[in-house]
Amino acid sequence: MTTADRQTLSMHHSEVQVSVELQTPDMTLNLGPQHPSTHGVLRLVARVDGEVIKELEPVVGYMHRGYEKLAEVRTYPQITALVNRIDWVSGFANEIPFMVATERLMDIEVPERAQYIRLILTEMARISNHLVFLSSLPLELGAATPLMHALRERERVLDLIEGVTGGRFHPNFNRIGGVKPAAAAGATQKKVVQDLPQGFVEQTKSAMEYVREVCADMVNLVLGNEIFMQRTKGVGVIPADKALAFGVSGPNLRASGVPFDLRKTDDYLPYSNFDFDVVTGSNGDCFDRYAVRLEEVVQASRIVDQAVSEIPAGDLQAKVPRIIKVPKGEIYVRAENPKGEMGYYIVSEGGRGPYRLKIRTASFSNLSVLSWLLKGQLVPDLIAILGSLDFVLGDVDR
Amino acid sequence: MSAILDNFWSLLALKILLITGVMMTVSLVIIFAELKISAHMQSRVGPYFAGGRYGWAQPLADGLKFIQKEDLVPADADRPVFKFAPMVVLAGTLAVFVIVPFSPDLVVRNLDLGVFYALAAGSIGTVGVLMAGWSSANKYSLMGGLRAAAQLIAYELPLVLAVVGVVIQAGTMSMVGIVEAQAAPVFHLGDTAISLPYIFQGQFIGFIIFMIAALAELNRTPFDMPIAESELVMGYLTEYSGIRFTMFFLGEYAGIFAMSAIASTLFLGGYYFPGLDSATFGPLVLMGKVGLLVFLIIWLRWTLPRLREDQLQSFAWKWLIPLALVNIAVTATFKVVF
Amino acid sequence: MSPSELAARIAGAVGSDHFSSDNGTAKVHIAADRWVDAHRTLSAEMPYFSWLSAIDWATEVVVGDAPESEDIEPRYEVLSCLGSVETGESVVLSTAVSKDDPSLDSLAEVYGGANWHEREAAEMFGIDFVGHPNLTGIYLPDSFEGHPLQKSFALLSREVKPWPGTVDVEPMPDEEGPSTENPEDAG
Numbered sequence: 001m002t003t004a005d006r007q008t009l010s011m012h013h014s015e016v017q018v019s020v021e022l023q024t025p026d027m028t029l030n031l032g033p034q035h036p037s038t039h040g041v042l043r044l045v046a047r048v049d050g051e052v053i054k055e056l057e058p059v060v061g062y063m064h065r066g067y068e069k070l071a072e073v074r075t076y077p078q079i080t081a082l083v084n085r086i087d088w089v090s091g092f093a094n095e096i097p098f099m100v101a102t103e104r105l106m107d108i109e110v111p112e113r114a115q116y117i118r119l120i121l122t123e124m125a126r127i128s129n130h131l132v133f134l135s136s137l138p139l140e141l142g143a144a145t146p147l148m149h150a151l152r153e154r155e156r157v158l159d160l161i162e163g164v165t166g167g168r169f170h171p172n173f174n175r176i177g178g179v180k181p182a183a184a185a186g187a188t189q190k191k192v193v194q195d196l197p198q199g200f201v202e203q204t205k206s207a208m209e210y211v212r213e214v215c216a217d218m219v220n221l222v223l224g225n226e227i228f229m230q231r232t233k234g235v236g237v238i239p240a241d242k243a244l245a246f247g248v249s250g251p252n253l254r255a256s257g258v259p260f261d262l263r264k265t266d267d268y269l270p271y272s273n274f275d276f277d278v279v280t281g282s283n284g285d286c287f288d289r290y291a292v293r294l295e296e297v298v299q300a301s302r303i304v305d306q307a308v309s310e311i312p313a314g315d316l317q318a319k320v321p322r323i324i325k326v327p328k329g330e331i332y333v334r335a336e337n338p339k340g341e342m343g344y345y346i347v348s349e350g351g352r353g354p355y356r357l358k359i360r361t362a363s364f365s366n367l368s369v370l371s372w373l374l375k376g377q378l379v380p381d382l383i384a385i386l387g388s389l390d391f392v393l394g395d396v397d398r
Numbered sequence: 399m400s401a402i403l404d405n406f407w408s409l410l411a412l413k414i415l416l417i418t419g420v421m422m423t424v425s426l427v428i429i430f431a432e433l434k435i436s437a438h439m440q441s442r443v444g445p446y447f448a449g450g451r452y453g454w455a456q457p458l459a460d461g462l463k464f465i466q467k468e469d470l471v472p473a474d475a476d477r478p479v480f481k482f483a484p485m486v487v488l489a490g491t492l493a494v495f496v497i498v499p500f501s502p503d504l505v506v507r508n509l510d511l512g513v514f515y516a517l518a519a520g521s522i523g524t525v526g527v528l529m530a531g532w533s534s535a536n537k538y539s540l541m542g543g544l545r546a547a548a549q550l551i552a553y554e555l556p557l558v559l560a561v562v563g564v565v566i567q568a569g570t571m572s573m574v575g576i577v578e579a580q581a582a583p584v585f586h587l588g589d590t591a592i593s594l595p596y597i598f599q600g601q602f603i604g605f606i607i608f609m610i611a612a613l614a615e616l617n618r619t620p621f622d623m624p625i626a627e628s629e630l631v632m633g634y635l636t637e638y639s640g641i642r643f644t645m646f647f648l649g650e651y652a653g654i655f656a657m658s659a660i661a662s663t664l665f666l667g668g669y670y671f672p673g674l675d676s677a678t679f680g681p682l683v684l685m686g687k688v689g690l691l692v693f694l695i696i697w698l699r700w701t702l703p704r705l706r707e708d709q710l711q712s713f714a715w716k717w718l719i720p721l722a723l724v725n726i727a728v729t730a731t732f733k734v735v736f
Numbered sequence: 737m738s739p740s741e742l743a744a745r746i747a748g749a750v751g752s753d754h755f756s757s758d759n760g761t762a763k764v765h766i767a768a769d770r771w772v773d774a775h776r777t778l779s780a781e782m783p784y785f786s787w788l789s790a791i792d793w794a795t796e797v798v799v800g801d802a803p804e805s806e807d808i809e810p811r812y813e814v815l816s817c818l819g820s821v822e823t824g825e826s827v828v829l830s831t832a833v834s835k836d837d838p839s840l841d842s843l844a845e846v847y848g849g850a851n852w853h854e855r856e857a858a859e860m861f862g863i864d865f866v867g868h869p870n871l872t873g874i875y876l877p878d879s880f881e882g883h884p885l886q887k888s889f890a891l892l893s894r895e896v897k898p899w900p901g902t903v904d905v906e907p908m909p910d911e912e913g914p915s916t917e918n919p920e921d922a923g
Contacts, residue, residue: 141704144700332828351801
């Protein structure tokens with residue numbers, strides 16, 4: 001560990017010098033890696049003068065698992081299981097750009113039914129992710145109740161995802177060419193074609209109703225709360241040009257006023273069949289980031305409602321060879337993940353695994369803006385800003 | 399028995415023991431109330447298993463758990479100050495109970511300077527908080543202690559000024575005297591004499607200011623920056639564990655009771671309820687009013703986020719103090735004119 | 737604008753004639769000494785900096801399979817991805833850095849986001865970015881030796897126990913039963 005780690009935190013009373021102007025030395029405050037409010041093992045080394053941060057450096061890498069190296073010794077279907085652990089809050093959505101990239105390299109056409117199911121599950125993952133965020137920011141600011149209400153509704157969405165895929169956070173439901181088509185085949189059990197569970201459409205619609213209700217509650221309980229507004233309005237403003245230069249994406253970028261949504265510009269899933277709005281904020285402060293995500297939950301529930309009413313019949317997976325070998329080529333596919341832009345650059349040399357897999361994660365770029373953003377802010381604002389950026393350390397560290 | 403009651407010193411000792419017992423019990427009851435009320439507000443159940451179906455023994459169980467924990471003092475800490483700080487906080491809160499009137503006779507000592515004494519004793523806790531923050535040899539605790547001291551000093555003023563209005567209106571600083579002044583009839587409706595508590599007799603603004611300042615004095619959300627759990631771990635309480643932590647904890651909840659008791663006495667009429675005999679029903683009436691205010695305090699904690707330190711300070715200095723001064727001026731005018 | 741038109745246009749703007757748009761990804765190759773200038777030229781119309789990374793092209797690999805192409809020239813290929821928010825287009829720019837003296841000018845002045853990405857690339861591949869304000873490691877502990885994403889960097893776990901081969905547990909929709917595959921059998 002570096003010498004900075006060995007700095008002790010105690011301040012002996014003889015270190016304080018009392019002169020005519022009462023100079024107090026700057027204090028080095030070390031937040032983390034274990035801390036109640038950083039979202040994971042993130043360490044912030046801050047030089048603090050009273051309550052003002054003079055300089056801040058985030059230290060990441062405590063959760064580095066070496067995904068890109070691991071991917072070089074895996075086959076494509078095996079990478080699917082690895083990849084949904086990158087951003088563990090929105091598990092399903094991590095697999096999508098990888099699947100689409102592989103399918104495009106192999107020139108496989110995914111059946112419509114599978115595409116719709118992927119889209120529905122991705123939007124549910126988005127709702128689940130945003131509900132966690134919507135409850136954790138007020139918690140860090142001191143209001144403990146929205147957490148319980150939001151998580152209660154999130155359980156409904158997770159139950160739906162579990163009903164379809166069998167897993168709440170890491171479904172492993174995608175396959176190259178579609179989604180998982182069958183279950184249980186072997187010596188003792190007969191193979192069953194596994195489709196959506198019975199009653200899925202009605203349950204989904206009622207769950208979306210509950211989700212919209214809790215969003216309306218949040219608008220009153222949180223957005224309209226005078227104290228919340230005072231703590232978040234004007235705090236942590238990221239101007240649009242800085243956001244673009246640092247690679248900030250997703251709701252953070254939209255809150256700064258840039259109406260950029262990959263669901264509208266890229267066609268990795270059939271979003272063009274559905275009607276939804278791109279939600280933007282105006283100032284790029286913490287309040288806007290919260291309001292944008294709150295409205296995005298409502299929009300996502302709209303998409304799910306529309307999609308679930310018109311799922312076409314058909315196959316769940318295209319016909320793919322038994323051994324997946326991807327022809328030579330390079331491709332970059334990006335998707336609008338709940339936290340931002342997630343992309344996979346696959347370099348294939350014709351083998352059964354990629355020659356190089358570059359994973360572009362949203363939180364890595366979202367977090368890189370922190371040392372610029374936090375100069376001159378107050379320590380309590382640091383908590384509000386960290387909470388409003390919505391990052392997860394698995395996404396940052398890969 | 400009468401020998402004990404006649405001798406001044408033994409009577410005093412009995413009263414002190416009684417009040418300490420009351421304080422401990424009341425703290426536990428309020429802790430339990432907070433656990434249950436917050437749970438139901440968040441669509442949870444709260445304590446369920448301890449002591450049978452309603453989980454009423456949960457605070458007792460927690461207390462016993464804390465008592466048997468290891469006594470940890472950080473290596474770099476200032477030992478005497480560290481050990482003494484919780485006692486200072488507890489002593490300050492306990493001292494306030496001396497003048498709370500449960501009925502015209504059931505009061506430890508009905509001081510003529512009751513209100514003045516209550517406010518003065520209540521602010522001893524500030525020193526204890528500073529002691530705790532400083533002696534813990536921990537940057538988080540230091541920041542928490544300094545924040546707490548700044549907050550407590552800032553909100554002393556609105557607290558005192560809000561009370562001045564009541565004192566002007568009652569004409570006395572004695573707690574029993576203030577309750578009697580509220581019991582005095584204001585107007586007559588036919589045969590019956592109607593008396594109103596001061597909250598309706600023009601001290602509504604004063605009541606609001608007092609409750610806000612009391613929340614800040616108790617370090618409760620929305621003013622709990624000093625122990626902002628998600629920011630500074632536990633602020634000035636970070637290094638405390640076991641019995642010392644229990645003392646702080648009990649002191650906080652006893653403080654809630656004390657502040658609510660003072661507020662009910664000054665603004666809501668204390669042990670007096672029209673139509674009920676004060677001597678017999680006094681304690682019940684007072685407990686009822688205190689219960690209402692405690693519920694309000696718990697409700698506010700679980701609904702509102704916390705104010706930032708500078709917002710907190712500007713709220714006190716720019717809003718509460720001018721409002722309190724205006725309140726005094728208006729009260730004084732009314733008192734003289736009418 | 738289709739990817740091929742985009743690639744041609746960007747290549748013209750930065751003065752390169754080596755571009756492609758295979759698989760829908762517009763990719764433009766730039767000479768190493770014109771790397772920063774090209775980005776500066778493009779920064780007005782493509783202000784969104786998505787990522788920067790590298791590929792280690794090597795003919796002998798210790799981990800994974802060796803590349804099948806015949807004409808691999810050992811080098812580091814540094815990639816950066818820029819995007820435009822009005823049109824939603826994105827382009828991948830690439831340049832080649834030799835392995836004997838792997839250094840490239842830093843983009844930290846042009847795009848603020850390149851700071852962290854270059855630190856990661858330097859740590860993983862050993863590329864030196866000249867002019868970077870703080871080229872320290874970002875992911876690995878300070879005591880770590882070596883550059884992990886190089887093809888010559890061995891994975892310790894695979895040294896101890898070699899790759900077990902592909903094991904398919906879930907059969908295809910029209911087949912039954914689990915099967916195992918050995919890499920040698922598949923050919």
